[in-house]
Amino acid sequence: MSLQSDSMDSGTRQIRVPFELFDKTLLHNECYIDGEWYFSLSGNYFGVTDPGSGTEWGACPDCIPEDVDNAVQKAHTAFQLYSRTNPRTRAQLLSRWYQLILSAKDDLAKILVYETGKPLAEAYGEIEYGASFTWWFSGEADRIRGSTLVSAAKNRRTVTIKQPMGVAVALVPWNFPLALVLRKVSAALAAGCTMVVKPSPETPLTALSLADLATRAGFPKGAFNVLTTSLENTPAVAESLCTHPLVKKVTFTGSTRVGKIVARLCAENLKKSTCELGGNCPLICFADADLDVAIDQLFALKWRHAGQACITANRVYVERTIYEDFIERIVQRTESLVLGHGLDSATTIGPVTVERSLDRLESLVSDAVSKGAKIVLGVGTRVRENDGKDLSKGFFMKPTILVDMTDDMTMTHEEVFGPVLGIYSFDTEEEITRRANATPYGLASYVFTDNTHRIWRMMENLEAGMIGLNVGNSSAAEAPFGGMKDSGWGKESGKDIAIDEYLVSKTCTMLIKDHY
Template sequence: MTTTTGPTGLLVGGAWRPAASGATFDVQDPATGAVVASVTDAGPDDALDAVEAAVAAAAGWAATPPRQRAEVLRRAWQLMTDRAEELALLISTENGKALPDARSEVAYAAEFFRWYAEEAVRIPGRLSTAPSGANQILVRHEPIGVAVLITPWNFPAAMATRKIAPALAAGCTTVLKPAAETPLTALAVADLLTEAGVPAGVVNVVTTTDPGPVVDAMLHHPAVRMLSFTGSTEVGKILQRTAADRVLRCALELGGNAPFLVLADADVDAALDGAMVAKMRNGGQACTAANRFYVHRSVHERFTAGLAARMGAIRVGDGKQPGTECGPLVDRPSVDKVVRLVDDAVARGARALVGGRAGDGCFYPPTVLVDVPADAAVLREEVFGPVAPVVVVDSDEEAIAAANATEYGLVSYVYSADLGRALRVADRLEAGMVAVNRGLVSDPAAPFGGVKESGLGREGSGEGLLEYTETKYVAASW
């Protein structure tokens, strides 16, 4: 077994420790199947210890001046930036993504620390006179308290910093539970935060292979006031029901089924550039990944030929190796899901212009499907892999109707040479985010989140900070 040089224990109250049971679990490299580390496997009692540590640190951190909190976050940004290559290799090792993708993730993840270092000193408030003139209305945003943060495996650094940074900026203390597939990156980020000056107990981390009892115990602790979760809609619904027992604040970033619309007047080359970013970021394993392509008949042939040529030229392999552009999927069940969706589409009449057959281990080749019928499962389910199903449409109306025919509403993509036309289409798309003539929407300064069954609340921007606050109104006379 090869071990990592980073921490593998639980971070509780500023100290690294084993689980009470002594249990551990192995983390594997999906490219090779090799075990890369043995990580502590927490139980409910360990999780409650972490919550108690967050409770003990809460008053002191909330009382810390915003400028001091900001300086800690700024140092975290600098440390993460300085160690970008080390962190990128760690992400690639446990997640499988190609190093260029991993490097981009580290830069994006670090930026949340810098953005919220700036936002920490700008928490808004308001003073006004009551309409009657009888008193003053004073409105403040105070830290909500202890927050439980649950992150997925696909962006193990960025999903952690996107939650930790606003929580710390607002004055909250936290318990982070990362995905069991990719715990090493979260542990490395927590270690970096300690070095940056985060006080003991402000950030705690519990890793586990049995998240149900662990999370349930934390959400029923009387001091926990918030849940922030990124993951599937199915799990999000379960957690929301659990959180309802104590009326906890919930910020839920859930599944997506993003449509990518190429209108009749679109610049096809620009649309292809955007499609490759929107589809192939992290090998398609992203909630923002373009999942369905609706292309006007007049440009369909050019677009599909170009997309097949670009997808077919992608170099697939071990993400840690130079030149690799697409690594493996995170595990074999993920491959099996992609196989099921592609086989279903082909059985219903779709054709694979490129790809379409699983490789060895956790590898699946970039795939373009055409002649995809409306009843194919790949148009209804989030494929979470490098598969691009393309559907012909004959009007903007048809494209909009197809795009909205889903219970999800995270992000949509629109390409058109006419900005007014694109914005009119964007207005009618049922999504929390719309990218116009761009293949990427994520930005720490922008409110990230969806509508319908894609979630509640927003991450990033000023809105992301306010998620971790309670609004207090004081009626004052003087």
């Protein structure tokens, strides 16, 4: 790879940016509050590391709880004016933002690669997917409406109106830092709320670039604010945001453990929360399924971003009569993947984003093998060299497939979140429905079968907020996204329901005299 380097002043040291931007003003390494670039009161910075090389290439302010009040106060001041803007005006602002995001896609894609490690083609895919939420909510802004009804009580009429809730906070993970910021912020801005975003310590620069583009689109100062912070200071800063009295809504995507903390903090302060949490998603393939379709869908669903998606297939169950054929096909297909740095044009699967994930993945594989599983592809450990490429400084693991999986293995009960696939066998529909539901999680499930009666039964019997029927990833701006059980509550995206997460309903009853 031949990349041109530029320098970025972190305030304390010069950081070499290992790629060239068409718009060098897009990349920022300060927080963004009230339309201004802001340094933390701590005076400290934390580094941003390229997962493909292990090299620190950026740095951002390490915010502390004392930085929170200023950001929220500025967002609240902006809310007083922005909440009164006409819905059509908000729609037009979102539309302009959408166009600017697409115009900046080449630069945004490079930033995504160097923050997440995902291949460049996947980075472009995330931008297209993420921008679809901005486009969708530009339409939803114009369609916020209440209702009227004739009361059961004599001479009364009732009207409901919907108004923006106030300042919202978004706590965003590192696996899809652009798409998840856009899904949350677009809904909030469409509703008339202002927002403070706390991105993951691994991926702060993407959020800052989006905030810059939002201001260029015409959103008022203070409508979209970003506080960056290190992993060490994340719990304290997130708690300060959740408990601030002017924050009326918190939206969080991340682990169930942390989601329960966020939900508790919000509940104690009687504020609304949306939590999209961990998944342990089963993919079930019956013998009557179209195997070509099933393999194609699993391949895309499992290996995208090296398996680091909440809705990826975590447990793959295959009916026993096609078990060996299924394994042969998915192994053959997966062998085509090329491991490498995300900006290498030959790469089709990149590193994991966070180095500590490798230890956890190795432990999951070791546990499964010790209990009888067999590795049929990959090695299940960190890779330091592949096809002559030196990968020793990056966070790499070859795609690993295990077979003869059983329900007593740790992988069955924990979210894998990496390039490791476990395949199980089953015999009956009743059996696999029970096994698929035997988890506290309920984010997504996938079923492949040509039996229409079974499709309806599985759709109704599987305990998941989203179910793919002969399709893998079905996430889209027009469809509600969210889980049940320990996978969280509330919905993001979709018609009406997602924007309602940022609105408060008022009921107004009036007396009408029945004479002239």
